[in-house]
Structures are given as C-alpha cells and as structure tokens.
Amino acid sequence: DAGVIQSPRHEVTEMGQEVTLRCKPISGHDYLFWYRQTMMRGLELLIYFNNNVPIDDSGMPEDRFSAKMPNASFSTLKIQPSEPRDSAVYFCASRPTGVDTQYFGPGTRLTVL
C-alpha cells in the first residue's frame, strides 16, 4: 500500500492567494483527519471526517479554512485568502474503523509570504 498521499509537498504562495491542499487516504480507511503543525502550537487537529462526512470541525481556525471530502479516496483543505500566519506543515491522516492508530501522510509545508 502506498500509504497516505499528500500533494503538493511544498507550497509557497503570496498573502491573499487561494491555497488547496490535497490528500488521498489509505484505501479502506473510513476516517480522515487534517492537522496543522507549527513550532508555537505543535500539532493541532483541524477537522476529521467519517465516511466522507465532517464529524468535528471545531479546530478549523476561521472561515478562511474549508475542507471537503467528495469521495472515499480524496479530500481537500482550502485556505482563501491565505495569510502569513497560516504558514505551517499540514498533515493528513487516515484510519480504519476498529483501529485506534492513525496513519499519517508526509505533510505539505506551506509558506505564505
């Protein structure tokens, strides 16, 4: 299995631009999680889905952030408009029902200038 796939791996953009991060979970995993990691705040859960339905989005920082999961094999995290304080590493993780371990992707390093 290829594991959780994220794209792009690196993204550099200018303030005000729209950013879209992509994630392909492991096949058969019905939970998908989006995290953000910064030096100051560590690793924070933004949102998670079960069977493509958002379950908990309480960690989404503000309305500029949105996440979708149109099908079981694809999810996006969008930031519009982006700001320098959004600079971080964004991780996607997935897990199957009945297993508590989450499997993480390699992350997308986002830099907003």
Next chain:
Amino acid sequence: KQEVTQIPAALSVPEGENLVLNCSFTDSAIYNLQWFRQDPGKGLTSLLLIQSSQREQTSGRLNASLDKSSGRSTLYIAASQPGDSATYLCAVRTSGGSNYKLTFGKGTLLTVNP
C-alpha cells in the same frame, strides 16, 4: 480542556544509553495514550498505544507506561541507537465512543550520538 506537556523539549545522549521521555496530561479521564515518532520532513508513525485500563506496553526496545491518576506517561528506550534519533510525540485521546480527537504534546527531539 486537555493539555499535554512533554519534557524535555530536546535530549542528546551517547549511543547505547537507556533513556526516558516524559509526557504529562491535565485531564486524567483519558481513553488511551499513544507515542509517535516523527522523522524530519516526514509524517508521524505510531509506536505504542496504551489503553486507559493498561499500565504499560512494550515493543522491542521500547516500553511505554501509563499512570492515569498522576496524569503521566513515560517512554523508555533501551540501548539507544543513532537510528532512534527523531522527535517523539505523545498524544491523548480523551473521549471514547465516536470521538477520535487526539491532543498532542509538542514533542521531545532526541539525538543519539554515535
């Protein structure tokens, strides 16, 4: 609100040494606790998961213990090797049922020197 703290933030040891990483959490009503490893530029890999009813878990040279009442967990690494160099994070799942939210500590950066 659950808060997870890891001390020390960084640790450097010579190869072969046994070492202990610490994790503390503020709300002792946890469902389980996990230890993860993160290599530079990569995602997290789960090492050990301890359920709230368990006291410890072992995998190879790793042993994790859990003391719910005191809000503490330790990760013991025996006979450390340079390949153990990484950041180690602990994460707490506070609720059971359908709530799968994990709260992470900021990690301990471990360097094992040859």
